Amino acid sequence: MRYRFRCEYLGSAYYGWQEQNEHGKTKYVTVQSALEEAFKTALRTPIDLVAAGRTDTGVHARGQMVHFDYDGEIDCKKLTRSINGLGRHTVKIRDLEVCDPEFHSRYDAVSRYYVYSIFTRPVALLRDFGWEIGHLPIDYDLMQREAKSFIGEHDFIRFCIPRNDGKSTLCNITRFELVQVSDYMVQWHIQGNRFLHRQVRAMVGTLFDVGRGRYPEGTVKEIFADRFKGERTMAPPQALVLEDVIY
Known part of the structure; x- marks a missing residue:
């Protein structure tokens, strides 16, 4: 199933949105890497987050849209609380919901x-x-x-x-x-x-x-x-x- 959510974050706390890897290891803490770590802990499996756009280092967001796929049903309210509790205080999610399986946070944006x-x-x-x-x-x-x-x-x-x-x-x-x-x-x-x-x-x-x-x-x-x-x-x-x- 495909899910989507909005997130806001303090850009000065991260090296942009996009995860950066070097030799298979995370090189810098980015918004994507921080959120994916929280989701991995809450769902007990790795997931890939796809955002509407890659904000630069230092740039903040209040309405970033993100989607991900997960093989199973999710209690959206419970997971939202978990992610916001597990994650850093500089990034929070909201409005987590099931969406159309064809929805794409980046390509569907007007x-x-x-x-x-x-x-x-x-x-x-x-x-x-x-x-x-x-x-x-x-x-x-x-x-x-x-x-x-x-x-x-x-x-x-x-x-x-x-x-x-x-x-x-x-x-x-x-x-x-x-x-x-x-x-x-x-x-x-x-x-x-x-x-x-x-x-x-x-x-x-x-x-x-x-x-x-x-x-x-x-x-x-x-x-x-x-x-x-x-x-x-x-x-x-x-x-x-x-x-x-x-x-």
């Missing part, structure tokens, strides 16, 4: 929704969950105008670190909106059909460079056209959260 938080003044309590840019003068209206250049389907090869796996680098971005949350916090709300390795961080970093006047309006289009040769900022990972995967 879009992924991320939120990137920026603090516009020094902070202490939330600094591990946002990018603190302090009192730098930023033109947020300009950043929002520049973000419109990301909307639609584009080849994002110049906004990612290619994994060299032969897969397409085309992505369709449907939302890239700046939201004022408070007098010291703004958030980018970003949604698209798929995202590449470090793509969101590269996009936000470029908008930051434009907003602070390092590069002019139109820089995103220049990068897409491979006419831009300058150095670019990579936004830090701790400010990024995978909020939801839509099916």
Whole structure:
């Protein structure tokens, strides 16, 4: 039978989602390896977890979708309690349920929704969950105008670190909106059909460079056209959260 669940995790506690093995042994603790160890203990058999996407090291998640196959019936509420008790406090699961045997957490996803938080003044309590840019003068209206250049389907090869796996680098971005949350916090709300390795961080970093006047309006289009040769900022990972995967 096939099961699925949502999970949330503190990205700074793991080396990304994807399990990393070296000579048959786990090299780093990842979200996948931590959860699979808990499931192995609870079910007394190894299982393979398949997530909707491989978040990078340091990136958090609130709505990651995961599926797995298990030959037998499961008391979903009981297993949820077991996994959340056996696992680390930095990763929790919810909404465990039986699903269609053809369901695939990655390939059936219509879009992924991320939120990137920026603090516009020094902070202490939330600094591990946002990018603190302090009192730098930023033109947020300009950043929002520049973000419109990301909307639609584009080849994002110049906004990612290619994994060299032969897969397409085309992505369709449907939302890239700046939201004022408070007098010291703004958030980018970003949604698209798929995202590449470090793509969101590269996009936000470029908008930051434009907003602070390092590069002019139109820089995103220049990068897409491979006419831009300058150095670019990579936004830090701790400010990024995978909020939801839509099916």
